Amino acid sequence: MRALLQVNDLKVSYGGIQALKGISLEVGEGELVALIGSNGAGKTTALKTLAGLLHPVSGSIHYRGSDLARVPAHQRVCDGLALVPEGRGVFARLTVAENLQMGAYTRRDTAEIAADLDRMYTIFPRLAERREQLAGTLSGGEQQMVAMARALMSRPKLLMLDEPSMGLAPLMVAKIFETVRDIAAQGVSILLVEQNAKLALQVAQRGYVLESGKITLADAATTLLGSDEVRRAYLGG
Numbered sequence: 001m002r003a004l005l006q007v008n009d010l011k012v013s014y015g016g017i018q019a020l021k022g023i024s025l026e027v028g029e030g031e032l033v034a035l036i037g038s039n040g041a042g043k044t045t046a047l048k049t050l051a052g053l054l055h056p057v058s059g060s061i062h063y064r065g066s067d068l069a070r071v072p073a074h075q076r077v078c079d080g081l082a083l084v085p086e087g088r089g090v091f092a093r094l095t096v097a098e099n100l101q102m103g104a105y106t107r108r109d110t111a112e113i114a115a116d117l118d119r120m121y122t123i124f125p126r127l128a129e130r131r132e133q134l135a136g137t138l139s140g141g142e143q144q145m146v147a148m149a150r151a152l153m154s155r156p157k158l159l160m161l162d163e164p165s166m167g168l169a170p171l172m173v174a175k176i177f178e179t180v181r182d183i184a185a186q187g188v189s190i191l192l193v194e195q196n197a198k199l200a201l202q203v204a205q206r207g208y209v210l211e212s213g214k215i216t217l218a219d220a221a222t223t224l225l226g227s228d229e230v231r232r233a234y235l236g237g
C-alpha cells in the first residue's frame with residue numbers, strides 16, 4: 001500500500017518537556033489507523049504537529065511524498081489534511097449550516113459545496129433536522145457530528161480525529177464510530193486517536209500504541225486486540 005502519510009522519528013517538546021520522543025508511523029491510502037495510549041501519552045501532540053499547529057524539534061512528516069516541514073497549517077487543510085480537534089471546537093454562535101459552510105472555506109466550487117452539504121445531511125440526518133440551530137446548543141454527540149462534517153467539507157484525503165468518543169453516551173459513541181467506518185469506506189484515510197482502545201481497534205486496520213511519547217507497539221488491529229500487553233494496559237484485562 002502506498003503511504004499517504006509517513007512520519008519519521010518525530011520529536012516534539014513543550015519547553016523542557018519532551019512530549020514526543022521520536023515517533024514513526026504511517027497511514028496508507030484508504031487506510032484507517034488507530035493511535036491509542038493513555039492520558040498524556042502524546043496523542044494530541046502528534047495530531048497537532050501533523051496539522052501544523054505545533055512544530056517539531058526534529059524528524060520529518062511526508063504527505064503524498066512531500067515534506068511538510070515548511071507547509072503552514074492552512075495550506076495543509078487545502079492539501080487535504082483535516083483535523084477534528086479534541087473537544088470538537090465548533091463555532092457555538094453559528095448555526096449547524098454555517099459551521100459546515102466554514103469547513104469549505106478553502107474551496108471556490110459553489111455548486112459542489114452545495115452538493116457536499118446535502119451529502120453531509122445524508123450522512124448525519126440528525127444535523128439535517130437541526131441545520132438552523134446554534135451549534136452551541138447541540139448535545140455533545142451532535143457537536144461531534146458537526147465537527148466531523150465540517151472537516152469533511154474540506155474534502156480531506158486524510159481525516160485526523162482526536163478522541164471522537166470523549167464524553168459521549170454509549171449509543172452516540174456507537175453512532176459516531178459507525179460513521180467513521182462509513183467515511184473510511186468512501187476512501188478517506190483516517191488517523192484515529194482514542195483512549196477507547198477497544199472501539200478504535202475494532203474499526204481500524206492497523207494500530208499504534210503510544211506510551212510516554214514513544215511508540216511501543218505497532219501491528220494489525222486484530223493482533224493488538226489479542227495481545228496480552230494491550231489487553232492488560234488498555235482493555236481492562
Ligand code: ATP
Pocket residue numbers: 014017018019037038039040041042043044045046195
Ligand atoms: P490526553 O488523552 O489526556 O489528551 P494525550 O495523549 O493527547 O493525552 P498530550 O495532550 O499530547 O497527550 O500531552 C503529552 C504531554 O505533553 C503531557 O505530558 C502533557 O502534560 C504535555 N503537554 C501537552 N500540552 C502542553 C503544553 N501546552 N505545555 C506544556 N506541556 C504540554
